[in-house]
Structure formats: structure tokens, C-alpha cells
Amino acid sequence: MSVLVYTESLKGKFKKNAFEAASYAYKVAQDMGGSVTAVTFNSENDAELGAYGVSKVLKISNDKLGTFNAKAYADALSQAAEAEGAKVIILSSSADTKYLAPILTTKLNAGYVPNVVAAPDSTSPFVVKRTAFSNKGFAHTEITSDVKIIGVSSNAFGVVENNTTASLENFNPSLNDGDFAVQSVEVDRVTGKVTIADADIVVSGGRGLKGPENWGMIEELAEVLGAATACSKPVSDLGWRPHGEHVGQTGKPVASNLYIAIGISGAIQHLAGVSSSKVKVVINNDPEAPFFKAADYGIVGDAFEVVPKLIEKLKEFKAQNA
Amino acid sequence: MKILVCISNVPDTTSKINFTEGDTKFDTNGVQFVINPNDEFGLTRAMWFKEKQGATVHVVTVGGAQTEPTIRKALAIGADEAIRVNAEPTDGFFVAKQLAEVVKSGGYDLVIAGRESIDYNGGMVPGILATLLDMNFVNMCIGLEIDGTNATALREIDGGKEKLTTSLPLVIGGQKGLVEESDLRIPNMRGIMMARKKALNVVEPVDAPQPTNDQKFEKPAAKGPVKLVDAENVGELVNLLHNEAKVI
Numbered sequence: 001m002s003v004l005v006y007t008e009s010l011k012g013k014f015k016k017n018a019f020e021a022a023s024y025a026y027k028v029a030q031d032m033g034g035s036v037t038a039v040t041f042n043s044e045n046d047a048e049l050g051a052y053g054v055s056k057v058l059k060i061s062n063d064k065l066g067t068f069n070a071k072a073y074a075d076a077l078s079q080a081a082e083a084e085g086a087k088v089i090i091l092s093s094s095a096d097t098k099y100l101a102p103i104l105t106t107k108l109n110a111g112y113v114p115n116v117v118a119a120p121d122s123t124s125p126f127v128v129k130r131t132a133f134s135n136k137g138f139a140h141t142e143i144t145s146d147v148k149i150i151g152v153s154s155n156a157f158g159v160v161e162n163n164t165t166a167s168l169e170n171f172n173p174s175l176n177d178g179d180f181a182v183q184s185v186e187v188d189r190v191t192g193k194v195t196i197a198d199a200d201i202v203v204s205g206g207r208g209l210k211g212p213e214n215w216g217m218i219e220e221l222a223e224v225l226g227a228a229t230a231c232s233k234p235v236s237d238l239g240w241r242p243h244g245e246h247v248g249q250t251g252k253p254v255a256s257n258l259y260i261a262i263g264i265s266g267a268i269q270h271l272a273g274v275s276s277s278k279v280k281v282v283i284n285n286d287p288e289a290p291f292f293k294a295a296d297y298g299i300v301g302d303a304f305e306v307v308p309k310l311i312e313k314l315k316e317f318k319a320q321n322a
Numbered sequence: 323m324k325i326l327v328c329i330s331n332v333p334d335t336t337s338k339i340n341f342t343e344g345d346t347k348f349d350t351n352g353v354q355f356v357i358n359p360n361d362e363f364g365l366t367r368a369m370w371f372k373e374k375q376g377a378t379v380h381v382v383t384v385g386g387a388q389t390e391p392t393i394r395k396a397l398a399i400g401a402d403e404a405i406r407v408n409a410e411p412t413d414g415f416f417v418a419k420q421l422a423e424v425v426k427s428g429g430y431d432l433v434i435a436g437r438e439s440i441d442y443n444g445g446m447v448p449g450i451l452a453t454l455l456d457m458n459f460v461n462m463c464i465g466l467e468i469d470g471t472n473a474t475a476l477r478e479i480d481g482g483k484e485k486l487t488t489s490l491p492l493v494i495g496g497q498k499g500l501v502e503e504s505d506l507r508i509p510n511m512r513g514i515m516m517a518r519k520k521a522l523n524v525v526e527p528v529d530a531p532q533p534t535n536d537q538k539f540e541k542p543a544a545k546g547p548v549k550l551v552d553a554e555n556v557g558e559l560v561n562l563l564h565n566e567a568k569v570i
């Protein structure tokens with residue numbers, strides 16, 4: 001039996017979530033007795049996947065798939081799944097993957113469970129643990145369909161090395177015009193900046209920062225840490241920062257290793273979105289701010305004094321550990 | 323243009339989440355239910371199409387009789403008619419199948435659903451619905467313009483946004499950005515009065531498979547107390563993050 005994994009790449013390079021999804025697929029294949037087949041789209045270093053347990057790569061090279069297209073990618077993946085007779089398919093939780101997942105699910109008549117945070121509780125019956133209620137809880141969900149699709153949360157299972165040798169096979173899905181009925185005309189992606197989805201560290205600012213002109217120190221702190229920047233909802237509603245940075249129950253979830261909240265009170269809707277982050281630091285001048293109850297480390301103080309000092313100390317630390 | 327807005331009935335965002343019956347059910351005790359926030363943005367955008375482009379707007383929910391106050395609220399905000407499919411929404415595929423029947427019989431050109439329900443976070447109903455009906459689909463939609471049968475949409479991507487063109491019939495999974503927060507409407511007295519006279523049609527569900535089921539729930543483990551670092555000693559935080567938490 002083969003477990004199929006969609007290994008996502010951008011401009012030919014695998015994303016970290018591709019390795020995480022492959023690692024998860026390897027674990028499922030071991031539990032069920034089988035091997036992992038990856039599907040790649042216009043990627044350059046397919047052999048890299050062997051290090052994460054992939055033993056076969058179905059390599060798709062097609063200029064028409066140069067820009068992500070949910071329906072066309074889902075069509076290609078469903079053909080790969082059928083060719084392999086795959087019963088379990090592993091996906092990541094990126095924006096693109098969450099776009100194609102329900103299309104793939106329907107094509108394969110599969111049951112789909114997103115936001116999965118751990119290896120399956122059991123594979124027969126097939127039960128997985130996922131977040132629910134916007135990270136305020138977990139559900140153990142059974143999938144009863146013949147084909148099963150799992151969306152793995154970022155930074156939950158982790159990247160696990162399992163040295164395998166991946167054999168390469170070209171795969172040519174047959175695509176039709178209907179697959180391209182939704183067309184991309186313009187992609188506006190910030191380059192050279194870490195995105196919230198891929199970040200190990202996220203630095204986030206709230207209304208306590210008073211105005212957009214004060215984001216310089218947030219950007220600088222993020223840069224020193226190699227972190228992505230984020231914000232609370234009112235900050236994006238006020239137009240101080242772009243909507244794409246808003247985290248929380250009605251914004252983006254953050255599952256980073258470190259989340260630093262500056263001038264954010266810690267409303268329940270905000271905390272829901274960051275509860276999957278492993279270590280949380282809060283900097284707030286109000287010792288009663290609810291965020292202190294949800295954080296691991298905290299500094300009670302004025303952000304305008306604390307953050308510049310923190311930047312300075314981190315620079316010293318970097319210089320010593322370089 | 324005929325628009326159908328799909329509304330899921332969810333616990334208010336301030337709700338504390340608890341489970342009952344041996345952690346097999348969500349405890350609705352004392353919980354206030356509301357229109358799913360992602361659907362509220364979609365409904366507001368639908369009102370814009372109604373007022374500016376003469377669209378007809380229907381709303382639908384798959385749920386028991388207890389969801390009626392939530393769809394009445396959508397009528398009070400300005401939807402013309404409501405449909406309730408009388409079934410418990412326990413699986414995304416099942417819900418999408420029910421909605422597909424409603425879309426087929428109503429002949430809608432545009433279906434506006436949300437990116438995800440904030441309760442079970444399936445994030446799958448609009449995409450499954452679109453695929454079942456072979457309609458075009460845009461997910462995480464943060465902007466939508468319709469001109470005749472042509473549609474231009476913006477969608478959020480990791481680290482930015484993408485502009486897409488497509489055509490009706492179309493299903494979107496919408497979210498904040500479709501309209502601004504400040505455009506959201508609170509029903510006024512007149513809207514509430516008018517809503518009482520609008521049709522709320524209850525239809526029975528069709529048979530459909532339910533490939534997933536939640537067997538048990540749990541709450542996140544309780545957190546230990548926060549470790550406070552003195553504001554005069556910021557270096558200690560760097561030290562703790564490096565040596566204790568090992569995240570830098």
C-alpha cells in the first residue's frame with residue numbers, strides 16, 4: 001500500500017511543510033505497512049525527499065502548472081492517487097493546500113480531516129487528533145471512507161529524518177480546459193520576508209503600540225530574530241498593518257516555536273489563534289493584561305523602552321553566538 | 323443575479339468551550355450562537371450586490387430548529403428569503419451535499435460561503451459544494467467583483483494575495499476583506515420587523531454519506547504560571563529563551 005503525499009514547492013524549492021508532510025506520511029506508512037510516494041510539481045531537487053522517508057517520487061513537469069491552480073493541481077493529484085492505488089493522502093496546511101484539499105476530497109470520494117496535530121491515534125479504525133473550535137479544543141476524529149485525506153498542521157508533528165532513497169518517475173496527468181476555468185492574473189507576494197505560515201518565530205504588535213509609525217521597532221526585532229511580523233485584529237482594522245498579518249480566531253492561526261506579543265491585551269479571540277505556538281512571550285505595561293495568564297515568559301513594562309533594549313540584547317547575543 | 327449565502331451557526335467568539343457526555347459532545351449550555359464571522363462578511367458583500375447590482379439574496383443553513391434565530395438575523399440584515407435544511411451538520415461532506423440540492427433547485431449564479439466555520443474548522447464545505455456541482459471556486463476570497471457573468475476575485479495566499487478571473491456560476495469561501503469590518507451591519511428595528519414576514523422554508527435532508535465523525539473532544543492542557551522578567555533586566559529574557567526554552 002502506498003501513502004501519497006503532496007510535497008509543495010515554490011519556484012522549484014520545497015517548502016518546509018513538504019518535509020513535514022513527508023515525515024508524517026512515513027509514520028502512517030510504517031503504522032499501516034507500506035511506503036511513501038510523493039507528488040511534486042515543477043520542483044528541482046526531488047531526491048531531497050528521500051531524507052524524509054519518501055521512496056518514490058511522481059514528478060510532474062508542466063509549464064501550465066507553473067503558477068498554482070487549485071483545480072488543476074487537485075486533478076493531477078487525484079490521478080496520481082488513483083495510479084498508485086493510494087488509500088491515505090497527506091497534505092500540509094498552507095493556503096494553497098487548503099484551497100485544493102476539498103476539491104481533491106470530492107474527486108476521490110474521500111473523507112478529509114484538516115488541522116491534524118499528531119500521528120494517528122490508530123489506523124484501524126482510522127482516528128486522528130486535530131484542533132477544533134479555533135484551537136480552543138481538540139477532536140479525535142474517525143475517518144470511515146475508503147480513501148482518507150489528512151491535512152497536517154504546521155509545526156505540530158515536525159520534520160523527521162528517515163533516510164530512504166527516492167526513485168524518480170515522470171508523471172503526466174491529463175488536464176482539461178475546465179481545470180483552468182479560474183485563472184491567476186497577478187500574484188502579489190512579499191519576497192525576502194518570512195511569512196507567518198512558515199515562520200519559526202513571530203513578532204506581533206497590538207493597539208498598545210499607538211500607531212503605524214511605531215512599527216519600525218517591531219520590524220527590527222523581527223529582522224534580528226529572522227521572524228515574521230503579525231498583529232492583532234484592531235491593528236489591521238485600523239489599517240496600521242495589512243489584513244494578512246491579523247492573527248486570531250477570525251484571522252490566521254500561528255503555530256510557531258516562539259510568539260512574542262507586544263502591546264496586545266490577550267483577548268480570547270486573539271489567544272485562540274496563537275495557542276498552538278509553543279513558547280509565548282508577552283510585553284505589556286499592564287500587569288493585569290489577560291495575556292500574562294496564557295504566556296510562558298513576560299515583561300511588565302513600556303514597550304517603547306523594553307523593545308529597543310531587547311533588540312540590543314539580541315544583537316549582542318547574536319554577535320557572541322555567530 | 324441570484325445569490326445564495328451559506329450560513330453556519332456557531333458559538334460566539336467569546337464563548338468558553340466545554341464538552342459534555344463523557345467529552346463526546348460540545349456543551350452548548352450558556353453559549354450564545356451567532357452567524358459564523360466569515361459568513362457575516364460574505365452576507366454583507368451580498369447586500370452590496372443587492373443594493374448596487376439588483377441581486378436577489380437567499381440564505382441557507384443546515385441545522386436544527388434551534389438555528390432559526392441566527393438565520394432570522396440574516397433576514398433582518400437584508401436577505402430576501404431563508405432556507406433551513408433540517409439536519410444536524412456533523413460532517414462537511416454531508417453538509418455540502420445538502421447545500422448542493424438547494425443550489426440545484428434554486429438555480430443560483432453565485433454561492434457565497436465562508437473560508438471556515440469557527441466551530442469545527444472544517445474549511446471544506448464550499449470547495450466540496452463547488453466540485454459536486456462543477457461550479458468555479460475561489461477559496462480564502464478577500465475581494466469579489468461581478469460584471470455580467472465575469473468575476474474578478476482576490477484571494478489570500480501565504481505572504482500576499484493573488485488576483486483571479488473566472489466566471490459564474492461561482493462558489494467562494496470568503497473571509498474578512500470581502501468587506502471591511504466597519505461595513506458589517508447590526509440589524510435595526512425595521513429590519514427585524516420585516517424579517518418576521520420573510521419566508522423561512524424548511525426542507526428535509528437528502529441521504530448522504532458522512533465519511534468523518536468526531537469521537538471524543540479534549541481541552542488543551544492547563545498552562546503553568548508565567549515567568550516574569552524584570553523590565554530592567556531584558557538580557558535575562560534572551561538567556562531564558564536560549565537556555566531554557568531553547569527557541570533562539
Ligand SMILES: Cc1cc2nc3c(=O)[nH]c(=O)nc-3n(C[C@H](O)[C@H](O)[C@H](O)COP(=O)(O)OP(=O)(O)OC[C@H]3O[C@@H](n4cnc5c(N)ncnc54)[C@H](O)[C@@H]3O)c2cc1C
Binds near residue numbers: 289
Ligand atoms: C467577532 C470577533 C472576532 C474577533 N477576532 C479577533 C481575532 O481573530 N484576533 C484578534 O486579535 N482580535 C479579535 N477580536 C478582537 C478582540 O476581542 C480584541 O478587541 C483585540 O484582540 C484587542 O487587540 P489589542 O490587544 O491589540 O488591543 P487592546 O485590547 O486595546 O490592548 C492593547 C494592550 O496594549 C497594552 N499597552 C498599551 N500601551 C502600552 C505600552 N506603551 N507598552 C506595552 N503595552 C502597552 C495595554 O495594556 C493593552 O493590554 C475579535 C472580536 C470580535 C468581536
Ligand SMILES: Nc1ncnc2c1ncn2[C@@H]1O[C@H](COP(=O)(O)O)[C@@H](O)[C@H]1O
Binds near residue numbers: 328
Ligand atoms: N451547517 C451549515 N449550513 C450552511 N452553511 C454551512 C454549514 N456549515 C458550513 N457552512 C458553510 O461553509 C463554510 C465553511 O464551513 P466549514 O467547511 O464547516 O469550515 C461556512 O463558512 C459556511 O458558509
